[in-house]
Amino acid sequence: MKVVVDLNRCQAYAQCLYAAPGHFALHGKEALVYDPSPDEAARGEIERAVHACPVRAITAYSDDTTAGEAA
Amino acid sequence: MTTAPERIVVVGASLAGLTAAQHLRARGYAGALTLVGDEPHRPYDRPPLSKQVLRGLFSADTTLPHPPDLGVEFRLGQPATRLDLSERAVELGDGSRLPYDRLLIATGTRARPWPDPEEAALAGVFTLRGRDDAQRLGARLQARPDRVVLVGGGFIGFEVASTCRDLDIPVTLLVRDAVPLAAALGPRLGGLIGDVAREKGVDLRLESEIERMEARDGHLVAVTLKDGTRIESDCLVAAIGTLRNVEWLAGSGLEADAGGLRCDAFCRALHEDGGVAEGVFAAGDVARWPNPHDDDALVAVEHWGNARAQGETAAANMLAGDASAMRRHDHLPDFWSQQFGLTIKLVGLAEGADSFAVMHGSLEERCLLAAYGRDGRTIAAASIDSARWLPAYKAAIRERAPFPPIADAVDQPRLRVQEP
Structure with a gap:
């Protein structure tokens, strides 16, 4: 999966830490660090984190496996 | 320019470019959509690079998520080398030409x-x-x-x-x-x-x-x-610092220099003569736009939040038809930084402030909300480990509330206005 957090929005309510403890962490009072590329097996936890965030700062989607690239 | 676009090209496989692509699709655009990037990577997130990625925490793959049905053709590892406004085409490094009905320029900056x-x-x-x-x-x-x-x-x-x-x-x-x-x-x-x-x-x-x-x-x-x-x-x-990626626009007729690609309030790129370049838009670090929160002073904002907001505004305006249906890019600049365990956040632009007041907390605690004023008006607010206070001040900055804002709250009886 791919995850991004809008850290302008994030207010360190830390609900994602409880929902997906292996993938989100706080360093200090407010500095959120997170796994931008968790394994697909973590989908349930990551989705819980997305929904638990009171400021809706987390976006997550499955990896893009479509062949749309012409490089 | 009222005909609906069928071919949209986004130059810059970046946060701004990807955001625009997502909003084009979300608004029902079903035509061809091509994202050009000079790096071999799909659009990725930069803020983690200087922090957790360098430190080796979690994955170094910061590819940005997007909906699975985005329907974008990526042209990666190919820089755009030339823009032909009269033919409405972008030339890439491999010599290929991409014709467009609408073009978004989101080429960003590079490290100086x-x-x-x-x-x-x-x-x-x-x-x-x-x-x-x-x-x-x-x-x-x-x-x-x-x-x-x-x-x-x-x-x-x-x-x-x-x-x-x-x-x-x-x-x-x-x-x-x-x-x-x-x-x-x-x-x-x-x-x-x-x-x-x-x-x-x-x-x-x-x-x-x-x-x-x-x-x-x-x-x-x-x-x-x-x-x-x-x-x-x-x-x-x-x-x-950074340099703006505008060299490929040389000779195109667009007004672009070290200060960025000049655009109007609707993210439309401007010609050197000041006229609107039909169908050409700009977003993100490369765009230089009139900031309504600073009397339309031209500004290029190299922050994550602006890339997202401007990508969204540009996408909406690319599909709007004519100017009467377009919306202003009125994003209030904001950013964050994480360092030494502290989170610093800013809304508004503090540069040029003539006054400063700690509204909550204190410098000694290193946990505070401070407001910045200029000419008696509130222009910016910064938080250190106090992000929950910021949204209230965002409203005061948008309204250009008198400085200091919220001067009579019961929890801040001894507000002291100082120099910044």
Whole structure:
């Protein structure tokens, strides 16, 4: 999966830490660090984190496996 | 220009470009959509690069998520080299031409290279902007250099210094100015961050610049400062700002220079004569736009939040038909930085502030909300580990509320207005 957090929005309510403890962490009072590329097996936890965030700062989607690239 | 577009090209496989693509689709655009990027990577997120990626926490893959049905053709590893406005086509490095009905220019910036090319080419001299830069520098830091010399008193310099200290690597941070981060935060908060850095073991040297580098067999071994001090180091990071990627627009007729690509309030790119370039839009770090929160002073905002907001506005306006249906880009600049365990956030632009007041908390606690004023109006607010207070001040800044805002709250009886 791919995850991004809008850290302008994030207010360190830390609900994602409880929902997906292996993938989100706080360093200090407010500095959120997170796994931008968790394994697909973590989908349930990551989705819980997305929904638990009171400021809706987390976006997550499955990896893009479509062949749309012409490089 | 009222015909609906069928071919949209986005130049810049970036946060702004990807955001625009998502909003084009979300608004029902079903035509061809091509995203051009000069790097081989899909659009990725940059803020983690100077922090967790360098530190080796979690994955280094910061590819941005997007809905699975985005329907974008990526043309990656190919820089756009020329824009032909009359033919409405973009030329790529491999000679191919991409015709467009609407074009979004989101080519962003690159790291300003170290000014001496011979020194810049030395092994051990790094810049940090992209994923590949972060991978190279991260690998070097994992191999534990004896000392890292950081050049530049901006947020990237401080964030990398913080990461080095997290890794217990000795670090010297050279700042040209007398106070670090003063342009963005003012001397009071900039000075506070400098104090924190020193406490965390950073050898912070103000008003310091490099005179020359010393090399052995093509490897950096030491630097000499302008005051004659010699510092042994085999790893230097030049975090000395950015350059806008506008060179490919030379000769196109668009008004683009080192200050960015000029656009109007609706993100429409402008010709050198000031007229609107039909069907051409700009978003993100490269765009220079009239900021309604600063009397339409032209500004280019190199922040994550602006890239997202402007990508969204540009997408809406690309599909709007004519100007009467377009919306202004009225984003209030905002950003965050994480360093030394602190989270610093800013809304508005504090540069040019003439007054400053701590609204909650205190400098001593290093947990505070401060407001910035100019000519009696509130123009910006910064938080250190107090982000939950910020949204309230965002409204005051948008309204240009008298400074200090919220002057009679019961929890702040002794508000003191100072110089920033």
